[in-house]
Amino acid sequence: MIAVLGECVADSFTGRPSAGSAELVLRALPGGGPANTAVALARLGTPARFLGRLSHDVFGALFREHLSSSGVDLTACVEAGEPSTLAVAALDERGRAEYTFYATGTADWQWTPGELGSARLGPASCLHTGSLALVKEPGREAVEEFARAASARATISIDPNVRPSLAGKDDYQVERWCAFADILKLSDDDLAFLLPGVPPERACDGWHAAGARLVVVTLGAAGALVSLDGERATVAAPEVAVEDTVGAGDAFTAGLLHSLEAKGLLGGRLDGLDLETVVAAAEFAARVSALTCSVAGANPPWADQL
Secondary structure, eight states: OEEEESOOEEEEEEEOSSTTOSOOEEEEEEEOHHHHHHHHHHHHTOOEEEEOEEESSHHHHHHHHHHHHTTOBOTTOEEESSOOEEEEEEEOTTSOEEEEEEOTTOGGGOOOGGGOOGGGGTTOSEEEEEGGGGTSTTTHHHHHHHHHHHTTTSEEEEEOOOOTTTOOGGGOOHHHHHTTOSEEEEEHHHHHHHSTTOOHHHHHHHHHHHTOSEEEEEOGGGOEEEEETTEEEEEOOOOOOOSOOTTHHHHHHHHHHHHHHHTTOOSSSOTTOOHHHHHHHHHHHHHHHHHHHTSSSSOOOOGGGO
């Protein structure tokens, strides 16, 4: 089982009902990086346990239905009194989304140490977190301490999933997180924000030195760079007709973790991992990501679609 800790966000996509209309139509779909990863894992066949603070508003009901219908275990979720986070997404000509967040006082970020006791992890072999859970007050310290404690018995995976409109560069303490993380996955956009002008290979070396054994940098249509203790390879991205790229990185993470879990490599410090196995896992992850790009919204494939 893989546990995923983080936000579940209502992604609202903008549109207009007719040419020249002054109205703006919003189509709300369940999203949020960690929730997307949990859904993708469950659909691929890996038991996934979601650790989230879910509101009782209309969006919270949408999240519960979306997660549970995909097979995600919600027993570790917190029933939150605060409203859900809303993200308004505008797609550019490449299908990439630019988000405006409505997140003040919302449920996702209100974690307390009492809500994150060790029992909440359950029997998971891996904890995946990151995105805004590790950077948004007031819960980020509680989330970081939970992940640090979980590293004593589980593989830790982190995806910074940078959101510049909600957090500054100094909030993303990637080197500090690498002290307890085994896997660091991020995009080329994340890298450009965190370390502008730094080549991916040099960035990987710095994060290896800080403690992360496996670093993966996704490069959009150019594929991905994988680096295991400094031993590196590139993986191509399958060609696909892109509808949009929403949730593509989260689907990649799920494919990578699913593949490693299926080989029995999660649950420790990745001691049995070699570069050949990493490349195979990343190639599978790229296929999962590509299929997610071929449909609208964060809608990852089921196992029988691969």
